[in-house]
Amino acid sequence: MSLSVIGVSIDCRDAAVLAQFWAQALNRPVAADPTPESAVVEAGDPTAGPRLGFRQVPEPKSIKNRLHLDLITSDFEAETARLLALGATTARRVEKNGARWTTLLDPEGNEFDLVAG
Helix, strand or coil, rough: CCCCCEEEEEECCCHHHHHHHHHHHCCEEEECCCCCCCEEECCCHHHHHHHEEECCCCCCCCCCCCEEEEEEEEEHHHHHHHHHHHCCCEEEEEEEEEEEEEEEEECCCCCEEEEEE
């Protein structure tokens, strides 16, 4: 028996809006008919990672994510600027043991890391 991750689900206030941010960030398509209640960002190429599902929940985000996405780029400064222009905000910058990353927040405050690679 084997398992594969086919998707990651993210709770949010407005699924269509948050899916659009992530679709632009990852250069992926939003699946047909997104609504405030439910939206999906398609994986496209299987090497691009799992699809992202967004589901509206009634409660607001109140604590740090227990799970977050790590993105890697060879053009760290340009990608940081692009993600900020899309609506992300900077939470913290880290340089440690030769590694460098920035923890960003998506438009609903979900943490994700952009890693220099």
